[in-house]
Amino acid sequence: MSSVRVRLDLAYDGTDFAGWARQPGLRTVQGVLADALGRVLRTENPRVAVAGRTDAGVHARGQVAHVDVTPEAWERVVGRTTRTPAEALATRLAGVLPPDVVVHRVGVAPPGFDARFSALRRRYAYRVCDDALLRDPLRRTHVLWHRARLDVDAMDAAARLLLGRHDFAAFCRPRPGATTIRTLEVLRWERAQEGADAGLVVAHVQADAFCHSMVRALVGASIAVGEGRRDVTWPADLLAGRRRDPGSAVVAALGLTLEEVAYPPDAELAARAEQTRATRAADDVDVLRGRCTDEG
Secondary structure: OOOEEEEEEEEEOHHHOOOOOOOOOOOOHHHHHHHHHHHHHOOOOOOEEEOOOOOOOOEEEEEEEEEEEOHHHHHHOOOOOOOOHHHHHHHHHHHHOOOOEEEEEEEEOOOOOOOOOOOOEEEEEEEEEOOHHHOOHHHOOOOEEOOOOOOHHHHHHHHHOOOEEEEOHHHOOOOOOOOOEEEEEEEEEEEOOOHHHOOOEEEEEEEOOOOOOHHHHHHHHHHHHHOOOOOOOHHHHHHHHOOOOOOOOOOOHHHEEEEEEEOOOHHHHHHHHHHHHOOOOOOOOOOOOOOOOOOO
């Protein structure tokens, strides 16, 4: 066995991070986590892969990553304790990571597992407060404040028109060679009735994957509808046009949280990774406002 692939389930407050990906001179989640792993495992430059590369200011409650370590480093991490390597690594990471990053679980990944490519879907939530009586200064870095009351029913109606497998170029920042075809499985708006989010306007967003700034652009278009500045069909018209519209705002990152990453059964992990790596074809999309194909 040349290496041990280790799965890490983690959460972080994105407020003071310049996003996930390591960048020279900037504090990033990947950089902080890799440095902590290198210190604990006594290895140089461990390569940490992740399910979702969150942008600056975006939070995560259910992020998943993996790192490949040598068998020697994996066994060595227990030191003189009687703990398993997974238990020892989780404990030791807790001792060196800053308080805005927490690794909840550590374990040996099943064969074929890839944190990014094996994932079936990612689920995000975006939280907005549009009621001054509910404005909470303790959540100011996690909930977007909006001064005007929003029409949640109109936002939800607009969101339903976007579901399916489409080219979301109108809602993504383009990257050379990267596809913007995605399967949007859930985009639902509600005014939460109970729990910590009671009274907040919350978007539930789920897709096979997301391109750069996609969720925040979808939220921005929805808010324009909720304010009454745009018709319910406007976001779908943007989608059909496949081009960014200057009138469509990308909202602030602070209201966005990665809630969950879902994976198939262990026996299907490798096949899912291979399928995900295949390039999405330009004609492999649903007919707008209908579900005429299925991703499978």
